[in-house]
Amino acid sequence: MTRPPGFDARTPRDRARRILAGALVEAGVSSADLDARLLVCAASGIDHAGLLRDPGALLGACGAQALERMAARRLAREPVSRILGAREFWGARFDLGPAALDPRADTETLVEAVLDVVGADTGRDWRILDLGVGSGALLCALLASLPNAFGVGVDLAPAACAIADKNLAAQGLQGRGKLICADWAAPLEGRSSARFDIIVSNPPYISRGDIARLEPEVRIYDPLLALDGGEDGLDAYRAIIPAAARLLAPDGLVALEIGQGQGKDVDALLREASFSARNFRLDLGGVERIILAKFA
Numbered sequence: 001m002t003r004p005p006g007f008d009a010r011t012p013r014d015r016a017r018r019i020l021a022g023a024l025v026e027a028g029v030s031s032a033d034l035d036a037r038l039l040v041c042a043a044s045g046i047d048h049a050g051l052l053r054d055p056g057a058l059l060g061a062c063g064a065q066a067l068e069r070m071a072a073r074r075l076a077r078e079p080v081s082r083i084l085g086a087r088e089f090w091g092a093r094f095d096l097g098p099a100a101l102d103p104r105a106d107t108e109t110l111v112e113a114v115l116d117v118v119g120a121d122t123g124r125d126w127r128i129l130d131l132g133v134g135s136g137a138l139l140c141a142l143l144a145s146l147p148n149a150f151g152v153g154v155d156l157a158p159a160a161c162a163i164a165d166k167n168l169a170a171q172g173l174q175g176r177g178k179l180i181c182a183d184w185a186a187p188l189e190g191r192s193s194a195r196f197d198i199i200v201s202n203p204p205y206i207s208r209g210d211i212a213r214l215e216p217e218v219r220i221y222d223p224l225l226a227l228d229g230g231e232d233g234l235d236a237y238r239a240i241i242p243a244a245a246r247l248l249a250p251d252g253l254v255a256l257e258i259g260q261g262q263g264k265d266v267d268a269l270l271r272e273a274s275f276s277a278r279n280f281r282l283d284l285g286g287v288e289r290i291i292l293a294k295f296a
Contacts, residue, residue: 002023002024002026002027002075003023003075004023004068004071004072004075005019005020005022005023005068005071006068007019007059007063007064007067007068007071008059008064009058009059009060009061009063009064010058010059011058011059011064012055012056012057012058012059013040013044013046013051013054013055013056013057013058013059013063014051014055014056016040016059016064016067017036017037017040017051018036020035020036020039020040020067020071021033021035021036021037023071023075024036024074024075027075027077029074029077031080035074035080037051038080038084039067039070039071039074039080039083040067042066042070042083042084043059043063043064043066043067043070044057044059044060044063044067045063070083077215077216077217077220077221078217078220078221079102079217079221081096081102082096082102082221087102087103087135087137089103089105089107089108089137089141090108090111090137090140090141090144090145092140092141092144092171093170094135094136094137094140094167095135095163095166095167095170096135096163097135097159097160097162097163098159098221098223099157099158099159099160099162099163099223099225100134100135100157100159100160100163100164100223100226101134101135101202101222101223101226101227102135102221102222103134103135103137103138105284106257106283106284106285106289107137107138107202107257108141109257109281109282109283109284109289109290110138110200110202110255110256110257110281110289110290111138111141111142111145112281113255113281113290113292114142114198114200114253114255115142115145115146117253117292118146118198122145122146122147123147123148124146124148124149124197125148125149125150126146126148126149126150126197126198127149127150127151127152127195127196127197127198127249128142128143128146128149128150128151128152128196128197128198128199128200129151129152129153129154129185129188129196129198129199129200129247130142130151130152130153130154130199130200130201131154131184131185131199131200131201131203131240131243131244132154132155132156132184132201132202132203132204132226132236133153133154133155133160133161133164133179134155134160134163134164134202134226135160135163135164135167136153136163136164136165136167136168136177136179137167138200138202139151139153139164139168139177139200140167140168140171140173140177142198142200143168143173143176143177144171144173149176150176150177150178151176151177151178152177152178152179152180152188152196153177153178153179153180154179154180154181154182154184154185154187154188155179155180155181155182156181156182156183156184156225157181157223157225158181160223161179161180161181164179165179184236184239184240184243185240185243185244185247188243188247189243189246189247194247195247195248195249195252196247196248196249196252197249197251197252197253198252198253198255199244199247199248199252199253199254199255200254200255200256201236201240201255201256201257202256202257203229203236203237203240203256203257204225204226204227204228204229204235204236205229205233205234205236205237205257205258205259205262206227206228206229206233206259207229207230207231207232207233208228208229208230208231208233209231210233211224211227211228214227229259232265233259233262234262234265234266234269237256237258237265237266237269238269240256241254241256241266241269241270241272241273241275242273244273245273245274245275248295250295251294251295252294252295253292253293253294254270254275254292254293254294255290255291255292255293256290256291256293257289257290258288258289258290258291260287260288263280263288263291266291267291270291270293274295275293275294275295276294276295277293277294277295278291278292278293278294279291279292280292
């Protein structure tokens with residue numbers, strides 16, 4: 001591992017940024033410049049505008065100590081979002097924790113796809129189910145965009161549910177969301193009142209044999225429960241899709257994030273569950289990332 005650089009109270013902020021960026025490049029971090037800027041700003045208690053406005057300002061003793069600790073963690077390939085304890089998603093700040101997946105920008109494609117289907121009907125009292133709620137990023141984004149909606153989030157990890165609950169509260173959405181700690185949709189099935197207009201999920205979809213080859217930021221710091229999709233990466237879909245077929249309201253929508261190259265297999269599972277209308281959405285990199293499905 002690249003040795004963390006040293007900083008002292010007299011190091012100017014912009015020089016610290018350049019030193020840290022160089023160390024991150026040497027360590028093979030592709031986002032070195034951005035990460036260095038974010039960490040210098042966080043250690044100094046300023047935003048990007050503050051760094052641009054006064055790049056020669058000194059770190060100070062507390063800033064230098066904080067930056068050294070952050071630099072060591074990033075050089076160990078801990079993501080910046082986990083170092084800072086938060087991630088921005090859909091224009092909002094989400095607290096993170098070890099039990100929840102770090103939400104990625106590509107997952108915003110799922111929110112966009114759902115809202116495209118909703119169209120102008122944003123004021124309807126939509127009922128939303130998020131299976132594998134994690135940090136609550138998807139559920140919160142949809143509730144914030146659909147002001148009369150009510151959502152249920154389900155996650156197997158109690159610590160993930162606690163993080164999601166904290167994020168719902170922080171965004172003033174706690175009164176419109178309910179969290180259940182359970183194995184997928186098991187506690188909802190059999191309830192005649194449990195029908196949802198929109199069912200979403202970003203499930204674990206990495207094939208077990210591929211996990212060891214993931215980037216360390218993902219392999220080490222994201223929870224295994226949120227990554228491991230079984231031997232072929234499809235175990236979660238085999239559980240979610242039949243449950244969604246039973247819980248979906250008439251004319252309801254299912255929106256699932258999928259891994260690269262999984263479109264054909266997930267499409268086949270949806271077809272087996274009698275979803276006749278299916279289509280894909282591409283992520284920022286042009287990869288099939290979201291599959292949308294309805295009964296007709």
